[in-house]
Amino acid sequence: MIIKRLFIRDFGIFNNQLLEDLNPGLVVIGGYNRAGKTTLLNLLRHIAFGFPRKKAFISAREQHEVEAIVLLDTGEEVNIHIQGYGTPVVSVLKGNRQISSVSEIYNNLDSFTYSQLFTISLDELQSFSSKNSEKEKLQSILLGAGLKEFVLIPQLEDYFYKEAEKIAGKNGDPKVKELKPYFMRIEEGxxxxxxxxxxxxxxxxxxxxxxxxxxxxxxxxxxxxxxxxxxxxxxxxxxxxxxxxxxxxxxxxxxxxxxxxxxxxxxxxxxxxxxxxxxxxxxxxxxxxxxxxxxxxxxxxxxxxxxxxxxxxYKDEIVFLKESLSGLREKINFYFEEKKNLEEEEKQIKNSLNAINVDWQSELKQLEYIRT
Structure with missing residues (x-):
C-alpha cells in the first residue's frame, strides 16, 4: 500500500495541511525539535484503526479529522476518512472491488501488530531490551511476520557507532583516526x-x-x-x-x-x-x-x-641634417685619431716594459691574451 495524498484538517499542531505527490519509495521526514515528527508518526500509526480515547493522546483544536488517498498493491485506489474517534470510512475511488472496512486492506491485522510492524520507532526498539515480557511479545510478532532481525537493530546501531568512531572519531572528523591518512593524501592532492x-x-x-x-x-x-x-x-x-x-x-x-x-x-x-x-x-x-x-x-x-x-x-630640416652629419663626421674622425694615438702610446709603454726586464715578456703576452 502506498499513500499518495494526505490531508490533515485537524490533528495536533497540524491544521489544514496537505501532502501530495509523495514518492512511492522511501520518504525521509526531518525537522527541528517540536516540529511535528512524532505527531505525524502517531497519525500514521492510527490511520488504519482510528484514534484512541486516551488523555495522553495527541489533542485536536476542535475535532480530529484526517483524509488519505492510498494505492493498493492490486492497483485499486481508495479514500480513507477519519473524523473524531469514529471508525475510518473507506470509499473506492478506482477499482471494482467492494471494500467495507479498513481491516480488509490490511488483511485483518490487529492494531498492535500493525503498529509494531510498520510504525515502530528506534526508541521503542531500544526500550524493549530491558523488558523481557514486551521483548518476547514483540519477538513473537516479528517472528510471525518473518522480521525477527528488527530486534537486532539497537545492537547493530551500537556496533556501527563504535565502528564509526574507529574510522572518524566521535565527531566524524576526517582528519583523525583511520580517515586521517586518506584525508592527508586528498589534501596534498x-x-x-x-x-x-x-x-x-x-x-x-x-x-x-x-x-x-x-x-x-x-x-x-x-x-x-x-x-x-x-x-x-x-x-x-x-x-x-x-x-x-x-x-x-x-x-x-x-x-x-x-x-x-x-x-x-x-x-x-x-x-x-x-x-x-x-x-x-x-x-x-x-x-x-x-x-x-x-x-x-x-x-x-x-x-x-x-x-x-x-x-x-622640409628645407630647413634637410639643411640641419646635412650640417649635423658634417659634425658627426668630424667627431668620428676625432675618435679615430684618438684611437690611433692611444695605440701608439700603448706600443711605446710595452717597449719600455720590455726594455726594463726581458723576463716579463711571456707574462705580458699572457696579460695581453687575457685582455683580448
Missing part, C-alpha cells in the same frame, strides 16, 4: 592541483604576453621598414637638394621673358656660346629626367610634384 592550476594560469598569462610582444615586434618591423624607406628618400633629397634647388631656380629664371629675350640676343650675337649653354642645359634636363625615373622606380613615387613640395616644406 588538492594542494598539488591548486599549484598546477596556478601554473596553468601563469602559463596562459605568459603565452598572452608572448603573443602580444610577438605582434608588437612584427608591427615595429613594418614601421622600421617604412621609416628606413623614408630615411633613404630624405638622404637622396638631402644629397641632391642644392643641385635640384639650383636647377629649379635656373629654370625659373630662364622661363622669364627677359631671359628668353637675352638668350635670343645671345644666339643672334654669340651663336657658338649660346649653343654651348643650350647644349649643357639640354643635357642637364635629360639627366634630371633620368634621375626622376630612377627615383620613381626605386621608391614607387608617382609624382615628383609631391617630392618637390616635401623638399620645400
Amino acid at each position: 588538492l594542494r598539488i592541483r591548486e599549484e598546477a592550476s596556478s601554473q596553468v594560469i601563469l602559463y596562459n598569462q605568459k603565452q598572452k604576453e608572448y603573443d602580444t610582444i610577438h605582434k608588437n615586434i612584427n608591427e615595429f618591423k613594418n614601421k622600421k621598414s617604412v621609416l628606413e624607406r623614408e630615411i633613404n628618400r630624405l638622404d637622396i633629397l638631402k644629397n641632391n637638394y642644392n643641385l635640384y634647388s639650383n636647377i629649379v631656380e635656373l629654370t625659373s629664371k630662364i622661363s622669364t621673358d627677359e631671359a628668353k629675350k637675352y638668350l635670343n640676343d645671345e644666339v643672334r650675337f654669340y651663336p657658338e656660346k649660346a649653343r654651348n649653354i643650350i647644349s649643357k642645359y639640354t643635357e642637364k634636363q635629360y639627366w634630371i629626367k633620368e634621375q626622376t625615373v630612377k627615383l620613381k622606380e626605386k621608391y614607387s613615387i608617382s609624382s615628383m610634384e609631391a617630392v618637390i613640395e616635401k623638399i620645400n616644406k
Whole structure:
C-alpha cells in the first residue's frame, strides 16, 4: 500500500495541511525539535484503526479529522476518512472491488501488530531490551511476520557507532583516526592541483604576453621598414637638394621673358656660346629626367610634384641634417685619431716594459691574451 495524498484538517499542531505527490519509495521526514515528527508518526500509526480515547493522546483544536488517498498493491485506489474517534470510512475511488472496512486492506491485522510492524520507532526498539515480557511479545510478532532481525537493530546501531568512531572519531572528523591518512593524501592532492592550476594560469598569462610582444615586434618591423624607406628618400633629397634647388631656380629664371629675350640676343650675337649653354642645359634636363625615373622606380613615387613640395616644406630640416652629419663626421674622425694615438702610446709603454726586464715578456703576452 502506498499513500499518495494526505490531508490533515485537524490533528495536533497540524491544521489544514496537505501532502501530495509523495514518492512511492522511501520518504525521509526531518525537522527541528517540536516540529511535528512524532505527531505525524502517531497519525500514521492510527490511520488504519482510528484514534484512541486516551488523555495522553495527541489533542485536536476542535475535532480530529484526517483524509488519505492510498494505492493498493492490486492497483485499486481508495479514500480513507477519519473524523473524531469514529471508525475510518473507506470509499473506492478506482477499482471494482467492494471494500467495507479498513481491516480488509490490511488483511485483518490487529492494531498492535500493525503498529509494531510498520510504525515502530528506534526508541521503542531500544526500550524493549530491558523488558523481557514486551521483548518476547514483540519477538513473537516479528517472528510471525518473518522480521525477527528488527530486534537486532539497537545492537547493530551500537556496533556501527563504535565502528564509526574507529574510522572518524566521535565527531566524524576526517582528519583523525583511520580517515586521517586518506584525508592527508586528498589534501596534498588538492594542494598539488591548486599549484598546477596556478601554473596553468601563469602559463596562459605568459603565452598572452608572448603573443602580444610577438605582434608588437612584427608591427615595429613594418614601421622600421617604412621609416628606413623614408630615411633613404630624405638622404637622396638631402644629397641632391642644392643641385635640384639650383636647377629649379635656373629654370625659373630662364622661363622669364627677359631671359628668353637675352638668350635670343645671345644666339643672334654669340651663336657658338649660346649653343654651348643650350647644349649643357639640354643635357642637364635629360639627366634630371633620368634621375626622376630612377627615383620613381626605386621608391614607387608617382609624382615628383609631391617630392618637390616635401623638399620645400622640409628645407630647413634637410639643411640641419646635412650640417649635423658634417659634425658627426668630424667627431668620428676625432675618435679615430684618438684611437690611433692611444695605440701608439700603448706600443711605446710595452717597449719600455720590455726594455726594463726581458723576463716579463711571456707574462705580458699572457696579460695581453687575457685582455683580448
